[in-house]
Amino acid sequence: MFNRMHSVLLFAAAWVACLAKLLDEKMTGSWRLFVLCSLLQGAGCNAAEFEALVPASVTTLSGSCVTVPCSFTVPDQFKGNLHPGCIPIWKKKKTTISTTTTFRGNLTAYDCTTTFNNVLEDNVQYYFRIDCGNPLKYTFYENPVTIQIKGLPDAPRLTTPKEPVVEGTPVELGCSAPSYCDTHPPTVTWTPALGLSTQLQQNDTVTSTLTFNASHLHHGNNVSCTAAYYIPSGNKTVTSTRHQLSISYAPRNTSAVGSPCLPAREGGCLNLTCTSHANPAVSAVTWYRIHGEHILKIGTGSSLSIQLWNANYVFFCEARNEIGTEKSDVYKINIQANEYLSYSPALGSGGGTPFMTSGEGSITGVKVWEQPGNHITGFQLRYGTRWDRLIGRAVHAPLRLDLFEGETITQVSGKYHTSHYIYQLIFGTSRGRSLIAGQPALKSFNLYPEHEEAELRILSGRFDGGGITSLGAHWGLAPEGYGNSTS
Template sequence: MDGYNLKCRGERVQDDEEVVDKEEEYEEDQGPRGKVCVSLKDGSYFNKEMDKLILFIFLLQGVWCGDWSISLPKKIEALRGSCVIINCTFTINNTYDKYLTDSAAGMWYKDDHTNINNIVFNSSNSNLPLKGEITGKLKSKDCTTIFYDITSNHGGKFYFRIEGNDPLKSTFTQNSVSVGVIDSPLNPTVQMFKDQMKIEVHEEVLERSSMCLRCSAKTLCSSSPPTLTWSSTDRLHLNENSRLQLDQQNQTEIISDLNFTATHLQHGVTFICTITYQLQQRIATAQNYITLRVQYATKISLFSCNRTNVTVCLCEAHGNPSPKVKWFLSGRPVSNSTNTSIIEERLSSTDLKRSFISLHQSLTNTDTLQCVTINTHGTASEKIQLFCSPQETTRNSAVITTEVLRMFAAMFATTLGLHCKKFL
């Protein structure tokens, strides 16, 4: 196109000597916006009335320009050290179909489509910076291309050019694709389903609900497909199911489902999904996670007593919502008084509660102490006989009691004594 003046087709040129009809002498190429234009060999300029020119250009666009187009994604993410696939199709005016042969070449400009030095890929020349291949068939107007060994320098805006037999030599400048190079894959998406219905990830679920945790991610180009794996903070045994499918944008995504029935053992457990790409020179990973909140009936995890001159007992319970703890001495409710002290402690986990009671009073052989815990989903209760013989003490129970009561020893002024067994 160097040395030629571009004028729109179908007009006449006024020369000093003669009128030259463009239909007789021209070369065709694609203009800067994909329009078919004419290069006049004599370098002539138009000398026509402006209103006729505007009308003609309007008609020209409707007849000619719509035949030249290209379809490209607006943006693609490429993983450094991997590959990138650009899905690409184009159309040309049907009068040029005969020039589009099997020997046609596809090229890609990077950033500046007006500079020939910015051609970074040519399907007929392997000595250019980007290595790859056109996987589509150019004769069928499929310019889908794959580039290999992507580096950080390969990011930018790409324009496609087709070169067939003369005069088919056109750069599609109206559309481009932006390639962004990333060091790590994007974090996968984690969703939660209860009884096959999607719910918010922070929503609490009831114990015995049928649960599905879904991890998904759009796949990036790589020599081997990525993998999705699940793990958990409590190292639970996980039964996962992975698959590949097309999303609504016709892009391949990988999905892994984790199916289970919710129990209190999973309350507060964090489930982590990791996507892994095995590249030639490194492993690239990304993660996302979800913490499960399960509502369940209260349960008593520890009930222990120690007795010398003062009886000190501990009742530890958990549940979601956090339970309330009540004490009963021989069937009668107990509260703070001159002879009784009750202290409650909520641990770092809001669903775990400890309640300590100290009894500064005489007890009989028949006295019992009962711990009752309550929340909105149920009640739990355990009872022990307070007056016990030394034979009923066990070493393991004494060790547990020593550890949990240490911080309260000064307050209650107690030493470890007998550990009374619970009624079953």
Template sequence: MNGTVSFILIGCLLQGALGRDWAIWMPQSIEALSGSCVLIPCTFEIPSEYDQDLAANAKGRFMKGHAFGDRILLESSTARLVIKRSSIQGYLIGNLLEKNCTSILNNFTLRDSNKYLFRVESPNLLKFSFKEGVQINVTDSPPKPKLTPERVEVMEGASVSLSCSAAAPCPKLPPNLTWTPRLSDSVDQLQENEDRTKSVSSVLTFTASHLHHGQKITCRALYTLQQGDTQKTSEASLTLRVLYSPENTSVSVSPSGSVFAGSSVTLTCNSNANPPVQNYTWYKMKGRDIEVVGTGDKSVLLVSATDGGHYFCEARNPRGAQRSETVFLFFEGSKCSLAQHIICGTLVFLYILTVCVGVYKYKSLCKQIQAQPGEKGKDTYDRLQISTITSSDYDVIRKDMDASRGTDEGTCDYENIKRNKQKGAARNVQ
């Protein structure tokens, strides 16, 4: 379950004039899941003089820890294990007569992590414990699946194949692999590794799109335990990197809505691309002609009131280019500045104030006229109706006024003559 696990070759691999020697082949280590079984691939070799002793009545045993530890008797593929001081059960699935000691041990627990040695026995002289064995490490959580390749960077439109493999230490309960998101159908397949352990693999194939860029792909392994319906999961993920030309290129206007003469507008070119956009070009349409009005690595263009018209942008990266739709800028009538707003407001206020003062003075004057006491001729004046005045009435009124004025003037003249005579007499006395 740790990937490629090297075999241990115990004994002499070279066979020559001296003949065969004691040797065994097993994985160096196996990771087992608590509550599940474990498969131990195993083959062995014995000296040729013991071949006749390897008969049908031969038995195989696994010993836990050392040569004198707990002994697990493997009778046959149908018989259960006979084990001392251990809860482990299992059976031999290999044929001892063919020197195949492959076995399955059931219901491993965390306390069963240990090194396991193999021993072959027969009623005759064949009794031998191989000195090297397999280290079985029991974990409570299943190991993570392995994704291949670990890093994906492809061009848009290319075919992508992702492989997910998860160890199957218990071949009769292999894990179930699922992909998220499910971009296409996939099929799980149980396969044998180089060290003859088992694993389940699944291949996901799809065509890369710009929509897949930055997407997280997850392979999840679901393990079912031997006891009950308990399940455990583990997962591995990678992030897709897809190279594509600019997509969804568009222009945004700020501020949006009505734009007044004298103000400025900011145009921003928006585009999705990988690698990112490296160059932006701004165009303005003049009739049937197109004029370049800005270039560079910035996506912003500042437009004033005199620059109204149709605009669009082009985004470009090493993969290609894309142009946006056209936007139209129209600047409405003048718009007061802040100072102009203040001046306009002040003038309006003064105008309203002047009107209010005038009305107030007019009403006050009317009240004063109505409150004045009666005078000569007031009764006569009050009785007058302007609309009924005739020339004869006017003459009568005028005579009355002249008579009154004459009396007053005569009195004044008499007083003046009297004062002058008195002043002349005084000068004569002197």
């Protein structure tokens, strides 16, 4: 008897509590109906079957859009109230918003996915509501989604090859950037554009793949992956990630040069230097001399000193690393056994790679490149009708002097920085003409032959990636049988 009375009292208490909720002015019609149905079924006042499944938070950029994945459930007794005319609504606090959203779901399939456009407010909670124009009207206050705004997009993530890359093999780089607005995904670009790139969007990520064949020219270069976000409101935000390429390759640009010791005449000596670019670094250098039809091995090492006893010397070097080998072009030097030879020692800091010009006959032309308002970056001499290799680097258009028949260079002067570059270079000729390049600043130098009959035969010194760091002059008489030409 006591148990029965206790059950009646509990049921009455539940009924009174639910009636109080029904009288609440803030209670929706669907809630009142659900409470009544629940009481009739003996389930109390529990509305747990109304549930929206949304992420706790999503992130986007200011002024951009963001898509909120959303699904929901309703109690069984309301499923028959769903129809194609039901209205999806999103509420911010107690305010309904509609003009800044694009509904992308299907309510009859319990899909309430929605895109929020032109998002400008940070850290705001939004609640989904369904209104079917019948007893099914419900706001899912228990399951809000918070939209957060990032000041700047995350930098793209660059994926690099796991194994060492060898020249001649294909390379694939990947770049993944977050997509905050699926209707305006970022555009991913590569700098420099080394090969073919493809872009793919998957969910909230855009991935670009760059494919190219590895070259030694790529080694040490920086490749940037840039993601450009075009905000629908009109702004643009760009972010990038950089990667330095490492390419393994056999020796390249191997060069053999020489610098005569003092005195630069028969019986003197010659310092030979072999330079090469390689990755991994050059592990061995071998020197050879061409003597008629024979090739003689004369030594090893990147530098080598030999004595000069006749006028015909032809050398080359071979550089080697674990990838392969490369031979240099031949280096020729003619030493004359006469009293007209002299050497003007090199002036300047002397940093970088050594060089020495070479050619048959007299010098017939000069080109000089200068950094505007600054130092000398490079030069080139013409022997007879053939231009020797460029020393240093070419920038803009060169200054040029073509010599007349019988005209020779008899003076080299200018200005230099004791710990930097050659800043001015002047070539004076036997006819009183001159070529002037660079800036008349810093310390002066003046190179000229010891004998009036001698002419400029060779320039030697050093250069680096910025320009000419030191310069010396070799004087003498051109071999007989080689005349001047301005062609």
